[in-house]
Amino acid sequence: MIPDKKTQIVIVGGGAAGLELARKLGARYGRKRHDIILIDRNRTHIWKPLLHEVATGSLDASLDEVGYRSHCHRWGYRYLYGTLQGIDRAARRVHVAPVFDPKGREVVSAHSVRYDYLVLAYGSVTNDFGTPGVADNCLFLDSRAQADSFRDQLLDHCLRVSRAMSADPASDARVRIAIVGGGATGVELAAELYNAADALGYYGLEVFDRQRLDVTLLEAGPRILPALPDRLADAAREELEVLGVKVRADVAVTASTPQGMETKDGGFIPADLQVWAAGVKAAAIRDGLDGLELSRAGQVIVRPTLQSLADDRVFAMGDCASYTPQGADRPIPPRAQAAHQMADTVFANLGRLMADRPLKTFVYKDHGSLVSLSRYSTVGSLMGKLVGGRMAVEGRLARFVYMSLYRMHLLAVHGKIRGPALILVSHINRFVRPRLKLH
Template sequence: MTVAPHLREAAAAPPEPLPDPAFFNGAARAGQSACPRIVIVGGGAGGLELATRLGDRFGRRGRASIVLVDRAPSHLWTPLLHEVAAGSMDANTHSTDYVAQARWHHFEFQQGELCGLDRSARQVSIKAVVDEDGEEVLPPRALAYDTLVLAIGSMTNFFGVPGAEQHAMSLDAVSQAERFRRRLISACMRAQTRLDKAPGERARVDVVIIGAGATGVELSAELRNTAKVFGAYGLHRLDGQNDVRLTIVEAGPRILAPLPERVALGTAKLLDELNILVLTDERVTRIEPHAVLTASGKNLRADLIVWAAGIKVAPVLGEIGLPVNKIGQVPVRQTLQTEIDDNIFALGDCASCPWPEHNATVPPRAQAAHQQANFLFDAIGRRIDGKALPAFRFRDQGSLVSLGRFNTIGNLMGRLTGRTLLIEGLLARLLYVSLYRAHLVTLHGFLRTVLDTMAQWLRGKTVPRIKLH
């Protein structure tokens, strides 16, 4: 395998403090220019934010070479996938092309999937990229690194339930969300056709969502909104409130287990008002093509099944020789360095990071990935300058659950009072939207984010409220 070409030489800059000579080892072995090479595997929220900021700070000046690796060609903020699945968001207008982002922010993008690691040679191996016809587009490659950051995120955990992987859909990627949306539209059109042929028949579409965490709850509310809108676009006989039946199945005693109980109670009340059935203390034992079976003996009819009951990390990290926990996360120290190699860092869902204040590990949330990306931006800068690394401290800022246009509810952590503050309605909605906008500001800057927001608002006035094809 050949080593991927290096970034172009950056323009000359004023002299800067040189990094530790050990940083040059990987570059020297690869026959490349003597500047530290930082490889980030995973272009999710944390990985892309880190690559963008490091590129602007170090890539622009030629002080470091930054390479981002991801198997997909573009990025979409993961918390938006339920909106894509429901058809209320067009992924194409909200995604970021990695190649363009790399061009604008002075880093290199390599498309491909991680498949190997040689820690002694400081190289990662990347699989070949093939197109939809199975033709090879990019060959397998080996990328040298001086600092490696793992940010591969997480995937759905089916917990070994028979039939789950075969018959239930997950929402780990845009392609999966788009597939669910197409199947939803097809199911609704078939129900409308049955009503046209037999007006007296009560046709319906049954959607069963397994897991009452934030993803499952937000998806159910967004789907109810979509079902109500369908009537305006041709499915006039389909009652969006009653003919599209939504059921959430949760193995635990209540929904939204990580959030305070009062948040869960308020959300459950609103779900009931939306005619969304919530079944708690129901453990799924088997998934069939059109049915969900539970331990209590229930047999739930289902046209579409979504699994949103848990996460794990892709097994590749263990396969390439790194120690992992039972869900595939790499244990890291407070510096976010792996326990076995100071040159390898991990952040986000794929990292098991200590949270000493709570005698636990940092929860796999978007805010954690964002905070860890900010931390590593500073830490890697210190590493380049030969300084000691600080310790990461996670600050829980609370959680918000968006129920689409119906409501937003959540809790904020009060730093002064030390207590949680329950919020809902317009304020909660604005804060929820601001999380996404803050992500965009990190990627694109304030001015472009404002202009993009205005453009999307104007576009929303000339297109349907949901994506219909």
């Protein structure tokens, strides 16, 4: 007697949405009649909103990241290391690019994976809008590797300035950093840099302090943090300026050079480190997505059920999905809360689709926006457009809610037993581990 073939569900992308979905599917269906497969180009997961802390050394990603192999063993799914190359919808196969080691030797050859249902959750990358020189001269914060690279270069420049000051106390040496993008990532990174500078004195750079940081935050729009009410955006700007950040709105960058950034008004901003955090787009798939309809930003356009327009068996969620609710004038923004909510809907709809039941419509609940200015302050608005408006929050309440978002992610990824334990460990680590990761 030939055993029944397992129902194979393939998830491409182990970010917030993909990893949460893999855990829920594995916990619900297990390995007996289902084969849940997660494909990701990284070996570990780190919550993307925390990358600015990894970049400054305020967070040790080695302690907070999730290893896919141990996680899949615990939760009943399989993990494949690789990058999506393309899909074949007629054959229902996902093509995975070959994997090479640092010396260029092939570790895993190109191969394909069968699917009965496919979920695309491969996320987004920073959009440089084709600005000349940005790809060559700017740093991005899309992955842990990029965040680690930024931290290493930042520490090198801080050491250079510290040595210059030791040799000549009258030296005016500075670490010049230009950040393009006045959204949450750019603002949070600018503030976190000063937290890192304050801590460096504890780790051998006794003559270095925040006065040696020269941070410029550039925003092409009329103000920073456009997702927040004017009052809160103004409060964040004042806080940044108190720290020492030069906040410049209505300044468009036209080119990046090895020495700094050129602006539309003819100005030039010299910089030792240039960070581009202005806008996102879906990651490009080398061989395409076999006719799936894409938005201008390269996202997969989905129906209210989060299924692709062209194929009922292909779902998309998170930053790589574009969904515009009925009556709305723009798609749902690429936020962590949207990814979390989409994962819940896709989980429910996969079960309904396999049981031949009507699918649920995705309803996005905007819980507002929060921006952390490191340990100095937190500002934001809660409840989005619920109950007729927004509730502005600042200070300790805003900080508590901001940290609660990460705790919710830990619960969604690790479950109701292991999740609280990890939250407790994170509190303990605040007191026992170094203030900065310097290696």
